[in-house]
Amino acid sequence: MLRVSLYRYNPEVDDEPYMQDIEFDTGGKDLMVLDVLEMIKGDDPSLAFRRSCREGVCGSDGLNINGKNGLACITPLSEVVKKGALVVRPLPGLPVVRDLVVDMTLFYQQYEKVQPYLINNTPPPAIERLQSPEEREKLDGLYECILCACCSTSCPSFWWNPDRFIGPAGLLQAYRFLADSRDTATDERLARLDDPFSVFRCHGIQNCVAVCPKGLNPTRAIGHIRNMLLQRAT
């Protein structure tokens, strides 16, 4: 039997959040955490959580599972359960809408700040803007981000300053466009980042690297941004 502890909060009914303990029979199978949540929801439809693709592509079901952020759909119980207990909480640092669902507005606002799209005002060629294989290679490890928010919500700097620090997810995308040979707004992008909060709140503790379900390295991308800022200013 698995002892499941779920963070529950319905602002229309509850005065404050509480943990609901449930005894769950896995049938001896190594289920994914999402499977467990789905089965519990089968018995109790009032449980709220986000999910969509259930295969680690959409990034909807980012949760805090036994103290570590991850995607419930690709996290097997064998990887996280210790002493027969599974504790599931919403992503830390963001306001809870209900149960395991958080309000991602702050996260998206930071993402929006980095202008996550190609800026190039030169006349477009007839077919497409070409890149060499080497130039394209620079985007590997950056474009794969699915914006699940596991990294940013595991970052203490983002917890304290979610309105001023862009956070690992946003900064990974900032570098994705700084590194793109087709983008011509490098200077403008760097100028927007050179303040004491947007980039420099990162103290390199690498929580983001430890939790990224896609195996990406935002800390390295942030280091590249710092180097670009340094190159531009010295």
Added chain:
Amino acid sequence: MVTSVTSLGRSGLYDWLLQRVSAVVLLAWFVCIGGTILGAPELTFVYWKSVFSGTAMRIFTLLALVSLFAHAWVGMWSVVTDYLTERMMGPRAVVLRLTVQVVCVIVLFSYVVWGVQILWGN
């Protein structure tokens, strides 16, 4: 772009670079002092005074003091803007934050002046 008038250099990059450079200076100074203590035949007041009477050591020590000033300002500024914020404690945070920042700067400035007094005193 997030602006701030209480950070040391007003620029994230400037503060970041200053903190790294000052950290290296402080490390070098502590290694130097450690070596001086370990290499001393006998640690007496006369020996200690002679170490700090050389111009090079005085310059190095003053540099370390100024580095400490800059390093601590950047560090303490980061700490107070993390924890003493309106998000964490409401509107009164601005008064508390500014007060702590001013106290930090006064304490650091006093250390520098006091250090100069010791270095160049009799």
